[in-house]
Amino acid sequence: MDEKKFLAEKFEANRGHLRAVAYRMLGSTAEVDDAVQETWLRLGRTDTGAVENLGGWLTTVVARVCLDMLRSRKSRREQPIGPDVPEPAANDEHERDADMADSVGAALLVVLETLAPAERLAFVLHDMFAVPFEEIAPIVGRTPAAARQLASRARRRVQGTPPAPDADFSRQKQIVDAFLAASRSGDFEGLLAVLDPDVVFRADQAAQRLGSLPEIRGAAAVAETFKGRAQAARPALVDGALAVAVVLGGQLRIMLRLTISGERISAVDAVADAEAIGTFDVEVLAPG
Numbered sequence: 001m002d003e004k005k006f007l008a009e010k011f012e013a014n015r016g017h018l019r020a021v022a023y024r025m026l027g028s029t030a031e032v033d034d035a036v037q038e039t040w041l042r043l044g045r046t047d048t049g050a051v052e053n054l055g056g057w058l059t060t061v062v063a064r065v066c067l068d069m070l071r072s073r074k075s076r077r078e079q080p081i082g083p084d085v086p087e088p089a090a091n092d093e094h095e096r097d098a099d100m101a102d103s104v105g106a107a108l109l110v111v112l113e114t115l116a117p118a119e120r121l122a123f124v125l126h127d128m129f130a131v132p133f134e135e136i137a138p139i140v141g142r143t144p145a146a147a148r149q150l151a152s153r154a155r156r157r158v159q160g161t162p163p164a165p166d167a168d169f170s171r172q173k174q175i176v177d178a179f180l181a182a183s184r185s186g187d188f189e190g191l192l193a194v195l196d197p198d199v200v201f202r203a204d205q206a207a208q209r210l211g212s213l214p215e216i217r218g219a220a221a222v223a224e225t226f227k228g229r230a231q232a233a234r235p236a237l238v239d240g241a242l243a244v245a246v247v248l249g250g251q252l253r254i255m256l257r258l259t260i261s262g263e264r265i266s267a268v269d270a271v272a273d274a275e276a277i278g279t280f281d282v283e284v285l286a287p288g
Contacts, residue, residue: 007048011040014055018062024124025066027109035065059131063121063139070117071279108158115154116281118239122147123154142241143259150240172242172260173285176235179265180244183230191223196266201225206272207254222268237283245284252277252284 015036022035039062051057112120118140125131125139126147133144133151140147149169175194182190201222203212216222233256236245244256255277259267271277 007043007054010054011043011058014058017055018058021059021062021124021129022066024109024112024128025063025120026069027113031069035062035069038065056135059125059129060135060139063125067117067121067139070120111158115157116150116237116239118142118241118281119150119154119157122150122240123158126151127155140239143261146241146259153240169242171263173235175260175263175265176242176244176258179226180230180233180235183226183228183233186228188223188227191226192219194264195219195222196261196264199264199266199268201268201270203270204273204276206274206276207270210254210272212270212272235285237285238280240281243282245282247284252282255280255282 018036018039019032022032023029026032026035039058042061042065043058048054048057112124115123121140122133122136125136126133133147136151137144137147140150142150145168178190179194181187182194197219198217199219199222201213201216203214208214213225216225230244230246232248232253233244233246236243236255238245238255238257241257242260243258245252246254246256253272255271257269257271258265259269
């Protein structure tokens with residue numbers, strides 16, 4: 001059997017599963033078809049010789065495609081205020097879609113529409129399809145622990161539990177608040193206290209045009225960079241993860257995505273590209 005035919009048969013064997021993942025992510029049968037088709041196209045462009053688990057690989061790819069589609073919805077600003085009502089999947093031509101919609105439930109899909117894209121992905125893959133957080137983490141660009149937090153917050157919303165912060169979230173919020181307070185006051189030692197000795201700061205091209213260096217390594221160098229700054233910075237949630245938002249003139253100008261390891265910040269990624277910022281779900285938080 002030639003490779004193309006082999007891959008086609010494997011893909012068809014996984015099609016139902018891929019559609020189920022995509023429907024829970026997107027809530028739209030038309031978009032499900034687009035996502036599954038894009039997954040097939042990516043399979044055709046990929047050397048699968050090193051892929052040990054093709055089913056897992058396909059799940060990861062369709063999840064990435066769906067995440068991009070959810071973020072694209074947000075960046076286009078086409079959605080009305082309030083959660084969307086998912087499309088009914090039932091019609092005479094798509095009985096399987098009707099069964100799929102019935103198995104999920106319209107009420108659950110409405111709740112899923114209220115989640116940030118990364119939260120929705122983490123919850124759907126882990127809670128509905130038992131994908132380990134170690135495999136979810138690279139899809140959303142987080143650590144496994146952060147991916148676990150995304151799913152946990154999503155789970156609380158789905159279950160109707162008030163979104164009270166867990167202990168780990170509260171601890172990380174304190175670290176972010178301490179970082180911002182030390183930055184604003186020019187407290188060099190205070191910055192060193194919350195930065196990992198091997199912390200890495202990276203800036204996208206838009207941030208570099210605003211004067212940032214492409215990369216800075218080490219706690220002392222990063223602390224010197226932030227000392228006396230961050231006057232317009234506020235703690236924020238970016239796709240459900242703690243970050244920093246720099247708001248000027250009522251507009252989000254720069255986003256600092258943080259990686260927190262243990263009790264310290266181990267990475268800071270500055271994003272100033274307006275198009276990139278528009279793909280994230282950002283919620284500015286109150287300090288303290």
